[in-house]
Amino acid sequence: MRKVITGNHAAAYGAKLSRPGVIAAYPITPQTTVVEYIADFIADGELDCKFIKVESEHSAMSACISAQNTGVRSFTxxxxxxxxxMHEMLMWAAAARLPIVMVNINRAMGPPWSIWADHQDSIAQRDTGWMQIYCENNQEVLDTTIMSYRVSESSDILMPSMLTEDAFYLSHTVEPVDIPDQELVDEFLPSYEPRYKLDxxxxxxxxxxVMPDNFLEFRYLMAKAYDTAKERIVEVDREFEKTFGRSYGGLVEHYRTEDADYLLVASGTNSSTTREVVDQLRNEGEKVGMARVRVFRPFPVDDVRALAKGVKAIGVIDRTYTYGAFGPFYTEILAALYGQEERPLLKNYLVGIGGRDVRPRDIRDVYKNLVKVSREGLDEEMTWHGLVGPGGDA
Amino acid sequence: MIEIRFHGRGGQGAVIASRLLAEAAFIEGKDVQAFPFFGVERRGAPVTAFTKVDDRPIRVKSMIYEPDYVIVLDTALLEYINVGEGLKDDGRILINAPAAMAAEYKKKLGATVDVVDGTGIALEHGLGSRESPIVNTSMVGAFAKTGVVSIESVAEAVKRQVKRKVEPNIQAARDAFDMVEMEVAE
Structure with a gap:
């Protein structure tokens, strides 16, 4: 059944179809409607699930951890x-190997207060041990919720997943979304049967x-699980396509990258607008493609290295800045390419920070600049695109 | 792609109007997107909402800067918002106002202007109060006269999306569709 719904509604449907036994969440703009839609599902008898009201997000994650420890699938x-x-409990969930799935609506951190799209919130949780998947549209939000349980609950992975939607651009925007049949989802996602639980x-x-003679091994096992997850995310994406007819490219989606001289790397909704611009530029004869880095943790190092082959320059578009360094996607890609024989010119563009609207012309500007620096040499390593006022153009 | 921008005030239903229009176009097999201007919602404050309609997948996620159509739910906004900003040369503005006001608004806005008494129609069907009429279904019904969507699709969209006073809302949309006089573009 296709319905015209928001990203938050799609997230709620994704959760509902995955049949969690416990949902615990605390409302915050722009996530609030996810909780409201779930409350509707439960009130209408469409979702048989215990919703635990909590006094904070720290408690929400604690409740999910407790539920998951008793062998119950949970969502937040x-x-x-x-x-x-949630930060402390995010760490706990991951290292306790609890395959919780959560949706994070990417919003800027204050001050100054902002409720708009920015990746700083989830990037700041990069090292908690959660897998991170950045979604491009509402359909992907729904589908990735279901896929994430499959990946996370694999007995050789057992790591939690955080998928993200850009504030308002997905959370409050309606688009047509196919809502899969429950029976198909049940076949794709079997019930959660952990080997170890509180019983x-x-x-x-x-x-x-644990004493120092064991801790290292616990971390090593998590690293191995992450290696497995890289393969499993791709496999599950392919299996999902077989059942539901949709796939998202696994870790990195390539869009018209064949024979491309220039590559734009984007994530979240920026990749959707970039896709359109790549088509326009291709029609104008430009040899440009886009790589959408969909999964940030585990980071797809091998895919990035493969992408860089035969390319003149790569422009990495980030929707946040990490204080004192660069955009987070740029830093990872830079690190992945160091030591490679073939290293194209790399430049970082900060685009759409704090919900600044990203128009096709912004992406075109990025491309134009990338071609320019590719020919004339790097002007600066990182550009704050659209900066006005002090230090800016206007 | 056809891009429509709505101007209203909090409580008049501009956001729902943008979604109704998207639903109607979706019913006709189009790809659609609808969203509010990403602001902080307050009753009475100016609200902007957007609908995009296309035969092919819509991928640009930005707001609408050069609309094909503008729909104004409240004439009070005309005093302090340039509702015609960025309107395409062959664009049209549909305003919730009595028919007698058409010429004045056309002159003021320098664009093709259509008017329909959405407030009168809404009140006739018991939608909202005199102080706060809910005109969204009337305005979307009137907009169907452009042919971007059919009035039957609007009626179906209301059935799917509106939870209360469904029949009065459908009737308001139909009345507005019948009453609106579209100026023939020059």
Missing amino acids: ASSAHGLAL VDEPYGFGSL
């Missing part, structure tokens, strides 16, 4: 300051102290 959603308040009949200890 948050944004910005709410996500930041009085079969007791195990969880989260205990």
